[in-house]
Amino acid sequence: MIIYLAGKITGNPEYRKQFAAAKAELEAEGHIVLNPAELPEGMSPAAYMRICFAMIDTADELRALPGWNCSRGARLEMAYADYIGKTARVIHNILNGGTE
Structure with a gap:
């Protein structure tokens, strides 16, 4: 998947670590992971969102990390996933199996 x-x-100094941990767990389960934390720095928020929407369109499912609701961009991504009928789940625990 x-x-x-x-x-x-x-505004999250730990984002690279958090996204990398979630990616590693999901890849260990055999999934392909599209990770926006790996995009290059320096683009506009609109440019990032266009790329992220394309990744969401490509994905089978969206998984949101803890604290996603404190992010304007992540809230928009979740709303977009809902709008297009994409399954979206919240990861409550990045480590120890990522309980949904």
């Missing part, structure tokens, strides 16, 4: 990760990036 192809999974897109959503979560708080802006």
Whole structure:
């Protein structure tokens, strides 16, 4: 399954670590992970969102990291997934199996 990760990036000094941990767990389960935390820095928020919407369109499912609701971008991604009928789940625990 192809999974897109959503979560708080802006203003979160731990985002790379959090996204990497979630990606590693999902890949260990055999999934392909689309990780917006791996995009290059320096683009506009609109440019990031266009890329992220394309990744969401490509994914089979969206998984949101803890704290996603504190991110304007992640809230928009979750709303977009809902709008297009994409399954979206919240990861409550990044480590120890990512309980949904």
